[in-house]
Structure formats: structure tokens, C-alpha cells
Amino acid sequence: VWPAKDPAEVLDFTWTVPLDGADTIASHTATVGTGTVVKDSSAHSTTQVTVWLSGGTDGETATVNLGAVTAGGRTFREVAVLPVFDRASDLLALFRLRYSAFSTVEDGSIGYWLGDAGRYVGDHWREADRDPARLAYAAHMLSANGALPGAIPQGLTSFRSGSFSATVSDSTAGLTGLSATPYGREFIALQRASFAGPRLAWTPPVSGYA
DSSP: OOOOBOTTOOEEEEEEOOOOTTOOEEEEEEEEEESSEEEEEEEEOSSEEEEEEEEOOTTOEEEEEEEEEETTSOEEEEEEEEEBOOTTOHHHHHHHHHOGGGTTSOHHHHHHHHHHHTTTSSTTSOHHHHHHHHHHHHHHHHHHTTOSTTOOOTTEEEEETTTTEEEEOHHHHTOOGGGGSHHHHHHHHHHHHHTOOOOOOOOOOOTTOO
């Protein structure tokens, strides 16, 4: 997985070929597999293939098919995954303001999950809940996929490092899916608020009337 690219950026990305011994790269190939990024050029050294890319569409995940043939007759193939995300995105800025715990997480990772949230949060949601729900969903997926190394999972009541040991509270042990993180539970609450049915208001009878 290569670092994320902004659609307006022109950047070089490198693939280090896992060569054997003193073998070297003799030739290479690099073609865009999926996505709208454009390969401007590519080149190779004795050990690496470098690809220059431009363009792309905000929110897409592009792929680049890579190949290398070595002087020793070996053939290597790899697929590079490239998230494309607008670094000027309002959602990214809001995410970093709302969830400071993810301050060290790379823009592309956040952008990928913000884009993925669009599959679930759309125009059918109440407008006021859409952005907060996308932010909460992205934070949940990042947390669930280990984006916060070193953080002790919520619900641990004890922890020991040597010969790893942990005790999980009863209230947390049964939580799965979106319920497993505070961000997922925030998403669920927003979803309920957005799709709550009409509510009946009851007014007590005026004194003196049945």
C-alpha cells in the first residue's frame, strides 16, 4: 500500500523488488490497473522501480500493476494499492478536530474509511447527522483495524506485558461489530437519531375536562 495521493499532486512512488543475492533489475513494467490516476513515467534502478503518477479522483482506491525481470532471469510481480484523497477535504479537517487520538494516523488511511463510509451514509440520512456519522464510522473502522498502536482496548480491567495477559470486563466481552468501539456506538446512536420514527406528544387534559 502506497501513501495516499491528492488528485492535484504529481508524485513518485517506489517499489523495492525483493531481489535474491546480488541480482539486479534488468527491465520493468508499470500499468494502472484500476482508478483514474495517470502514469506519467516510470524507471528502474538496480533494486527499485519508480512510478510517477498524477490525477485520480477523490475517494477512489487505485491500483498499479508492477513487474520486474532481473539479470538472473527471475520475474517478480506486485500490485500497489494507492488511496486517493483530497487533503483539503472538509471531512478530513473535521475528523482531526473531533478525534485527536488519531493525530498520528496517515491522511490516506483516514480518507479511505471516510470514503467507505459513503456506502452507508447518504442522502437518506438526516442532513445534520451525515457528516458526524461518516466521521464516527471512519474512526470505528480505524480503531477496529489497529490504527492506534499501543492503545489498550476499551474494557480491559487488567493488563500484563510479560507473557501477555489481559482481563476484559463482562460488559465489553460480548460487544461485536459497531458496538465494539466507542466510535461505533456513536455511529449507532446517530443512525437511530436519523431514522427515528415520528414521535407522539402527549398533553395532559385541562383540569375540569374528562
